[in-house]
Amino acid sequence: MxxxxxxxxxxxxxxxxxxxxxxxxxxxxxxxxxxxxxxxxxxxxxxxxxxxxxxxxxxxxxxxxxxxxxxxxxxxxxxxxxxxxxxxxxxxxxxxxxxxxxxxxxxxxxxxxxxxxxxxxxxxxxxxxxxxxxxxxxxxxxxxxxxxxxxxxxxxxxxxxxxxxxxxxxxxxxxxxxxxxxxxxxxxxxxxxxxxxxxxxxxxxxxxxxxxxxxxxxxxxxxxxxxxxxxxxxxxxxxxxxxxALDLGDHPDHMAKEIEEQPAVVSSILERVARRAVDGSMWIGLGLPGFHRLAVVACGTSLNAGHVIATALRGIGGVPTDIVVASEADQVVLGPGTLVVAISQSGETADVLRALDRFDDRHPVLALTNNLHSSLARRADAVLDCHAGPEVGVAATKTFTAQVVVGVAAMISAMVASGRIGTARAAALVAELSELPARVEHAAPVAADRIPLLVANVRKASGFLFLGRGQGLAYAAEGALKLKELSYRWAEAYPAGELKHGPLALVDEGTPVVVVDHGEHRMQANIAEVRARGGFVITIGGEGSDIPALAGRATGGLTWGASTAPWGPLEAVVPLQMLARELALQLGCDVDKPRNLAKSVTVE
Missing domain, CATH: 3.60.20.10 (Aminohydrolase, N-terminal nucleophile (Ntn) domain)
Incomplete structure (x- = not known):
């Protein structure tokens, strides 16, 4: 700060x-x-x-x-x-x-x-x-x-x-x-x-x-x-x-600029790491020992990115994972053979650095940061650069996307290097990653067309629910965080299956419920539960959704729709970011500098 x-x-x-x-x-x-x-x-x-x-x-x-x-x-x-x-x-x-x-x-x-x-x-x-x-x-x-x-x-x-x-x-x-x-x-x-x-x-x-x-x-x-x-x-x-790189250019604010930069950021990252992820050299070059368990240590948006990376690793290699909220690391016990992945956009997040001080030196630390000259980079045993470029908007956008792509690529490479998956499987996964620039680019105009009117219908709401299942849950959490940061409205993310275990009591006539619907078959029943109570559902999904950001066709005839990638529907983050920004603008809030917040959280 x-x-x-x-x-x-x-x-x-x-x-x-x-x-x-x-x-x-x-x-x-x-x-x-x-x-x-x-x-x-x-x-x-x-x-x-x-x-x-x-x-x-x-x-x-x-x-x-x-x-x-x-x-x-x-x-x-x-x-x-x-x-x-x-x-x-x-x-x-x-x-x-x-x-x-x-x-x-x-x-x-x-x-x-x-x-x-x-x-x-x-x-x-x-x-x-x-x-x-x-x-x-x-x-x-x-x-x-x-x-x-x-x-x-x-x-x-x-x-x-x-x-x-x-x-x-x-x-x-x-x-x-x-x-x-x-x-x-x-x-x-x-x-x-x-x-x-x-x-x-x-x-x-x-x-x-x-x-x-x-x-x-x-x-x-x-x-x-x-x-x-x-x-x-x-x-x-x-x-x-x-x-x-810090200039606004023709953009109305830095957040708009940085949302728009995401396809280029993802493309640039993949040019750097795709080949090295497939052959395992990306991981081998880090010089880290093998691991049997992964612990993600992070805060805020970086914690949500860590959720995505951990989910992908479990799906790709069956490796057990722990998610550690850095500010609550005092009572965490890490098992033998655990690799700590510490994630921080600035590399100066005090809670993350203090969490690492509390862990045993037997656990190697891999830093994922946008600042190679940061305290975290110096503290870690190895460092991965997010390659996101400067991000001025306080609410992270392109750094979240960059963290996910770099982190997932590193995990694919680690699984190859350890023999858990073969190069053919890795090549197929990287081919799916390579679709992301086009997917993210497709999502923006679709969201821009639908979101202003949807927001106008919910701008007076005092609170929002965000729902996801499986790989979509971390994106729902990131969407809720963005909306809270920018609009100062209450927003909570839940696994959709948890609705009936308490949160459904919050749903009343007109309650906004944002659903990340990436094709998980049980989600439609959860949506029906919300609508039956009068909730105002906004679905982000494939064709027929309120914001069909996961649908369309890429060149070469690739059909999009339900995301089955282990890292889930990364392109869903674009309409979630745009939804939060649009609500904030309609409420007269400063989207680049939300109240009470700052970009680099250097205090505990």
């Missing part, structure tokens, strides 16, 4: 900070602020409890000293303290010399705050982050070296942090990270810091990701320390994408 940006450039830093914050706003948008060193050697701080666009207006309206090229910025997702200007970052020390932006949670903030207050420090906010500014201030009173002061301050912290500290007196800037993402970069324009390389990709072609315990001073020559020991500056990594 939260986004950090910092710049050391030759001209005014504020345009860079504001542009970077707009690209980081998906990480949190409860408030935003910048602090820039002025020509007179002080820091000017401007904060807003609205969006970055309003902050830009405040900056444009300012007057006074000229701003220099040294500044820091932050967009907040509230954890400690209410959403008010005093709690917005950047935070300062007592004298206004030190300014700090911080992502993460300082778990011992209350104890540190009490000690600092007894020593005369005055706090202006309710947030844990402010203690860092006062810790640095206290250290500077003993030794004027800012880098040493930051090392002393972070040594007292418990929890997680990515911080940038700015000294107004001399313009020095020091960054530090531990269990929270932060990258630094240098280009012809200057030095930049960000939570996400996408925020600074327009200006920087390479970057270096901080590892846990790193403290770095950005100056003419960077000074890099790791665990308190000075080390050479790591070799930079090329940026994985261009800033243009």
């Amino acid at each position: 939260c986004g950090i940006i910092a710049a050391r450039v030759s001209d005014d830093a504020s345009p860079y900070l504001l542009d970077g914050l707009e690209r980081l706003e998906y990480r949190g948008y409860d408030s935003a602020g910048i602090a820039v060193r002025t020509a007179s050697g002080r820091t000017e701080t401007i904060r807003s409890v609205s969006r970055v666009g309003d902050l830009r207006t405040l900056v444009a309206a300012r007057s006074g000293d000229a701003l220099t090229g040294i500044g820091i910025g932050h967009t907040r997702w509230a954890t400690h303290g209410a959403v008010r200007e005093a709690n917005a970052h950047p935070h300062a020390d007592c004298g206004g010399r030190v300014s700090v932006v911080h992502n993460g949670i300082v778990e011992n903030a209350d104890e540190l705050r009490a000690t600092l207050e007894r020593q005369g420090h005055v706090f202006r906010s309710d947030v844990d982050s402010e203690v860092i500014a006062h810790l640095v201030e206290r250290a500077l009173a003993v030794d004027p070296d800012l880098m040493l002061a930051v090392q002393i301050a972070t040594a007292q912290l418990e929890g997680s942090w990515a911080i940038v500290v700015l000294d107004a007196r001399d313009g020095r800037m020091v960054v530090a990270a531990d269990r929270s993402p932060l990258v630094v970069a240098r280009s012809a324009r200057g030095d930049f810091v960000a939570s996400d390389i996408g925020a600074i990709a327009e200006w920087c072609e390479t970057f270096v990701a901080l590892r846990d315990g790193d403290v770095v001073e950005l100056s003419e020559a960077w000074t890099w320390s790791s665990g308190g020991v000075t080390v050479p500056v790591p070799f930079p990594t090329p940026s994985p994408f261009a800033a243009a």
